[in-house]
Structures are given as structure tokens and as C-alpha cells.
């Protein structure tokens with residue numbers, strides 16, 4: 001005898017609960033997605049972990065700066081995003097392009113149509129024996145664009161970057177800053193959706209750097225190009241909406257600039273640095289915090305009403321101020337609290 005199976009229709013409540021549970025892919029709406037990126041270099045038998053599970057999302061139309069100490073992994077990240085290097089593990093997508101799964105032909109197409117580059121060394125960006133106009137027109141000619149259109153687009157781009165007067169000059173007749181602004185125009189010739197700039201102000205003084213960073217801001221604002229700029233330049237955060245700091249191959253903090261309107265209607269910009277919680281729940285503590293409290297190895301965590309506290313793992317006197325509080329005190333593994341909660345009156349004093 002066949003067993004009769006009854007298939008129940010899901011109720012509206014079940015369907016709603018199921019829809020709420022569906023979370024989607026990490027960064028599915030972002031233009032650039034780096035998901036747990038790892039890049040390990042092997043050099044003379046020694047392993048260097050340049051990227052150690054880096055997460056980064058960039059939205060379409062954003063202007064983002066990547067900063068970090070020398071050796072933190074900035075250039076490695078940019079090499080991966082620009083399609084020059086392939087990560088060891090993780091996921092990386094730019095627009096519709098899955099950078100882990102591209103053939104070499106697709107890689108060439110990606111670099112030609114989706115992204116533009118500006119490098120630190122001006123000689124890598126512009127051809128010394130071509131004029132400003134000819135430099136910008138060159139990638140257009142390679143793409144088969146007609147003469148008239150090439151010249152018009154070159155003139156427009158040089159104007160947008162404030163270097164229209166360099167149209168007939170060769171790079172040797174331009175300043176370093178002018179060369180870099182022409183380089184931005186060259187990188188934008190084929191209308192890429194994303195512009196990557198690696199230390200574009202590295203060889204410039206601060207006044208000229210300002211002009212180049214303003215050039216990036218202008219193309220972001222006026223042409224809608226998404227811009228990711230890697231830099232050591234401490235002044236960069238004035239020019240961008242978001243500054244992402246990388247430490248030891250991971251994103252560690254972000255500085256976000258927001259415009260606030262005062263009661264009298266005037267506007268002011270507030271920049272706030274926030275730590276980044278990665279997808280595994282990890283936060284990097286700044287070195288100065290670790291040094292100040294001699295935080296090494298194990299630490300105690302406590303979940304408070306509105307925040308999480310962190311203490312060194314040292315025996316604490318019974319009435320020491322600032323010890324882990326509250327009923328939620330726990331080790332990072334969620335084990336039983338080591339230190340009992342202080343009395344309520346002591347808690348109120350803190």
C-alpha cells in the first residue's frame with residue numbers, strides 16, 4: 001500500500017518568516033566587493049600574508065581613500081582590484097566581473113572597459129613624446145574611436161580636470177601635478193566605471209597634491225566615476241567621503257565625513273573614525289590602545305546595555321573601578337563570567 005503524503009501549503013506567516021531569514025550575498029548591491037580576501041606571497045621559502053581576510057565594499061559613485069602604513073597591503077589590494085594579480089583565497093567582484101574566475105582574455109577586456117588607472121610614477125601614466133591631447137586620444141584610438149570624437153573627448157576631459165591649457169604641451173613641459181591631472185584624463189578616456197589611483201600624489205608637494213585630489217573629486221562628482229585612491233597623503237580625508245584604513249592586511253577603521261546643518265542653517269563637516277567589525281565579528285584594536293593597557297593575548301569582554309567593554313586579563317582587586325560589569329560579562333568564547341558584577345551603587349558611580 002502506498003503511503004499517502006500530504007503537502008501542506010505554507011501559511012502567510014511562514015512565507016514572511018522565510019523571507020525575513022533570507023539575507024542575500026555579502027555586498028550584493030555594491031559595485032566593488034572584497035570578501036575575506038587573502039593574498040599570500042612565497043618569497044625564498046618565506047610566506048608573507050599581504051592580505052589576511054580583507055573585507056571591503058564600495059558603492060557605485062563613491063570616492064574612497066585607502067590608507068595604511070607601509071606594508072599593510074594597500075598596493076596588493078589595488079593590484080587585485082585592477083586585475084593584475086589574483087588573490088590566494090576569498091571573493092572579489094567589480095560590477096559584473098568576478099575577478100577570481102576571469103580568463104586572461106576577459107582580464108584584458110576588464111582592464112580596457114571597466115577600470116582606469118593612475119599610478120604614482122607619472123612616466124607610467126603618460127607618453128613623454130605626445131601632447132596632452134594626444135595622450136588622452138591615444139587609448140581612444142586603440143579602441144577605434146574616430147579622430148573628431150577623440151579630439152573632442154580629449155579637450156572635454158582636460159577641461160574638466162582644469163588642465164585644458166596643457167592640450168598642446170608635452171609632459172616635459174608640465175609640472176608634476178599637471179602631468180597627474182592629464183594622467184587622470186587619460187585613465188578616463190574610455191569612460192571606465194571605476195578609477196583606481198595608486199599614490200597619485202606620492203611624488204608631489206602638498207599644494208600640488210591638493211590639486212590632484214581635487215581633480216579626482218571633480219571626476220567623481222561631475223562624471224559619476226567611482227574612485228578608489230590609495231595614499232599615504234594625510235590630507236586625503238578632506239577630499240573624500242570615506243577613508244578606509246588597512247592594518248596587517250585587513251580593514252581596521254573607517255573615517256566617514258558627514259555634513260551637519262546647524263540650527264542657524266549653516267553647514268559644517270564632521271569627520272568620525274569608526275572601527276570596522278568584520279564578517280567574523282573581529283575588530284582590530286589600535287596599537288596605542290593595546291600599549292596603553294598592556295593588552296596581550298586574552299582579554300575580558302562584557303556586554304553592557306549599549307556597548308561592549310574590554311579589559312586586560314589580569315587579576316583585579318575586588319573593588320577596583322572599571323572592572324567588568326553587569327550580568328553579561330563573558331570571555332570572548334562566551335564562557336562563564338570570571339569577575340562578579342559590582343553592586344548597583346558602585347555601577348552608578350562610574
Ligand SMILES: Nc1ncnc2c1ncn2[C@@H]1O[C@H](COP(=O)(O)OP(=O)(O)OP(=O)(O)O)[C@@H](O)[C@H]1O
Pocket residue numbers: 041042043048049050068069070071072073074075076077
Ligand atoms: N611580490 C611580492 N613578493 C613577496 N612579498 C610581497 C610582494 N609584494 C608585496 N609583498 C609583501 O606584502 C606585504 C604588503 O605589501 P604591499 O606592497 O601591498 O603594502 P603597501 O601597504 O602597499 O606598502 P607601501 O605603502 O610601502 O607601498 C609587505 O609585507 C610586502 O613586503
